[in-house]
Amino acid sequence: MKIVPSPIQLSRIRDLSAQNNIDTVQLKDILGDPLIKECWQFNYLFDLDFLMGSFDEDIGHLVQVRVMHGSWKKEDHHRVMLEESAKQYKNLRLITAYMPEPFGTHHSKMMILLRHDDCAQVVIHTANMIPQDWTNMCQAVWRSPLLPLFPGHAAKENSTSSSGQIGSGVRFKNDLLAYLRAYGKAKTGSLTAQLGKYDFSGVKAALVASTPxxxxxxxxxxxxxxxxxxxxxxxxxxxxxxxxxxxxxxxxxxxxxxxxxxxxxxxxxxxxxxxxxxxxxxxxxxxxxxxxxxxxxxxxxxxxxxxxxxxxxxxxxxxxxxxxxxxxxxxxxxxxxxxxxxxxxxxxxxxxxxxxxxxxxxxxxxxxxxxxxxxxxxxxxxxxxxxxxxxxxxxxxxxxxxxxxxxxxxxxxxxxxxxxxxxxxxxxxxxxxxxxxxxxxxxxxxxxxxxxxxxxxxxxxxxxxxxxxxxxxxxxxxxxxMPYNLPLVPYRPIDMPWCATSSYAEPDWMGRSYNVSYD
Known part of the structure; x- marks a missing residue:
């Protein structure tokens, strides 16, 4: 029998015991590798100081960082904050995703890492790039194996008529490149060109994505x-x-x-x-x-x-x-x-x-x-x-x-x-x-x-x-x-789901109430 560890990991929880954090991962485990030379970040919320502080302290200022976000309105509060914060990092560039739908969000959570050892890695996860999400909230991370360059570094992509069997590395690569192309050549063209040169045969997963x-x-x-x-x-x-x-x-x-x-x-x-x-x-x-x-x-x-x-x-x-x-x-x-x-x-x-x-x-x-x-x-x-x-x-x-x-x-x-x-x-x-x-x-x-x-x-x-x-x-x-216990406990008739837009007078375990005000 061959034992194969879980293809996904849970995030480390700061305030839980070591026994509950076995085999978990934190952001520095992913971004703290000094061999990273270029990092593409796709997400909904960003704290750029938190992101940039997660790279190796000796080489973090040298990593070329690209941040894809969905705050397309120039007056949007998140965009103003991002642009102001980005000014202090010469190696960081903000990219705004194409957002044609008024009710849509740029909600994808992915990192693509290009390394000095001629390898690449794709990381798909569930956390916003903010401290709260990487401390005490349960998250999941999937990491591809390190992907080597093809011999001769020639770009290899399958045609649409031969895109590979679903679940294969070939198919994963083709689907990922199709997803990245949906942003437009001006935004992700350089990334798709680079990824085309890498061998994805070690990937054992299927990609499922959404684009507007x-x-x-x-x-x-x-x-x-x-x-x-x-x-x-x-x-x-x-x-x-x-x-x-x-x-x-x-x-x-x-x-x-x-x-x-x-x-x-x-x-x-x-x-x-x-x-x-x-x-x-x-x-x-x-x-x-x-x-x-x-x-x-x-x-x-x-x-x-x-x-x-x-x-x-x-x-x-x-x-x-x-x-x-x-x-x-x-x-x-x-x-x-x-x-x-x-x-x-x-x-x-x-x-x-x-x-x-x-x-x-x-x-x-x-x-x-x-x-x-x-x-x-x-x-x-x-x-x-x-x-x-x-x-x-x-x-x-x-x-x-x-x-x-x-x-x-x-x-x-x-x-x-x-x-x-x-x-x-x-x-x-x-x-x-x-x-x-x-x-x-x-x-x-x-x-x-x-x-x-x-x-x-x-x-x-x-x-x-x-x-x-x-x-x-x-x-x-x-x-x-598994992130949750089994067997499940169904709701009783009187149970109600949490609602972030409601107010709750009963204090939490720290003695705080929850009040929502509408101006």
Whole structure:
């Protein structure tokens, strides 16, 4: 058996114990490498002093830093602050993303690092580039392996007609370059030209991104051109095989965990006709496999969980779901059957079997992370696929439902990665474009408080047949680091999601109340 650590890591939480910070990552771990020569930062919020202070202190002033932001209005407060702060850094250049949609945001969270050792690295994560997000809020980070230059440094890109199999490094590269080109040649042309010279064959993930656009998926999909938003995710999931575990274990369970839920409409039509069906998409099945309708849950914190988080009410300013108007109340009503707690450990929520809780060690760190995970069945012992992304639950991020002309409208920039077990079945010597070269079987399991699966823990949650498979020398057991506890604790009828635009008189654990004023 080969044990494979989690392809994603959780961020280090400043005010948690070392035991709860095993295998975690902080920003300096990523940017503090003295071999970095050029750094591209894509994000929503920036504290430039915090960003520039995260580079190696001896060479930080030499790193060429490019900051892509979405504050396109010259009088915008964030833009004024950015431009004023940028004046003190001669090696930093601000770039404004194209923002054609009034309700869109530049919400992608990505770093692209070019290094002195002729390697590049892509980092996709969930944190704004501000101190609060990298101290006491739960975040996730995916890092590509170091990507070498092609021999001779010649740019190599596949044509649209041969863009690589989904999940391969070739396909990841092509999709990433397509995303970067959407900014326009004047803004990212130099970066795409450089990345074209690097070998992405070591990447084991699929890219899912959004760009502001209007697309007709039915026309584009047949041509294998870039698809953004939920149509792009649907295309990926059509290539992801799912578990054939028996129905005795219950239906598959898809858990959505986000930090923001925007307006989805006064009825559940978008959820039931667009969003959930996209997440339920599966790859080819064998003849003896029956399609199983998955169960859906959405993890979102309550006001009580925000009050008791490490930063108290302060962390709630980054977590959004409006509940005040009649339309918003209708949305909360149809969302309630899906909602589950982030921490699930209040005095009124004591579990009947606390010894069965698989503890992720993050219940006090308020969630800014966004994860979408399909578990094979209701026991949540195996994972069919998992995604981290900047995209919350919103039509702006994922795209609208298809309109009468077959068009999907997307307003925001977003980016994320999807991983699944079969990606790790490849022999190390096999080509990224030859995904059929497999070495054994792979299973992905949730792991808690560490990145690598523990064999005893893995076997505890497997059936006898699965144990025999896991113990084979040809089996890869891949961990996926969990940010929340299992099993979930669903909302009670009286529970309500946290609302950053409401006022709360009850003090948080630091004795502070939360007041929202409208001038």
């Amino acid at each position: 656009c209007k697309q007709k998926p039915a026309q584009i999909d047949s041509k294998d051109e870039p698809l953004w938003g939920w149509p792009g995710l649907e295309r990926v999931l059509k290539h992801v095989p799912v578990s054939s575990r028996s129905n005795d274990s219950g239906p598959p369970h898809i858990i959505v965990q986000v930090s923001s839920i925007a307006s989805l409409g006064q009825t559940d039509r978008y959820l039931k006709e667009t969003f959930f069906p996209t997440l339920a998409t599966t790859g080819p099945r064998t003849k003896d496999q029956r399609s199983r309708k998955p169960k859906f849950s959405v993890i979102f914190p309550t006001a009580d969980e925000i009050r008791r988080s490490l930063d108290g009410y302060q962390s709630g300013s980054s977590i959004h779901m409006k509940i005040q108007t009649a339309a918003q109340a209708k949305q909360v009503a149809y969302m309630k059957p899906y909602l589950s707690h982030w921490a699930g450990d209040g005095d009124h929520l004591s579990r009947s079997n606390p010894e069965l809780v698989r503890d992720a060690g993050r219940r006090r760190a308020a969630p800014h992370i966004k994860t979408y995970i399909r578990f094979s069945d209701s026991s949540a012992k195996q994972i069919d696929w998992a995604m981290i992304t900047s995209a919350n639950m919103s039509t702006q991020a994922w795209g609208s439902a298809i309109n009468a002309t077959g068009e999907v409208r997307i307003c925001s920039w977003e980016i994320g990665v999807v991983v699944w077990p079969e990606l790790f079945s490849q022999s190390p010597s096999s080509s990224s474009s030859d995904q059929g070269s497999e070495s054994g079987t792979s299973i992905m399991v949730p792991v808690f408080k560490q990145d690598a699966p523990n064999l005893d823990t893995v076997n505890e949650f497997l059936s006898s047949d699965e144990k025999s498979v896991s113990q084979s020398k040809d089996t890869n057991v891949i961990g996926f680091r």
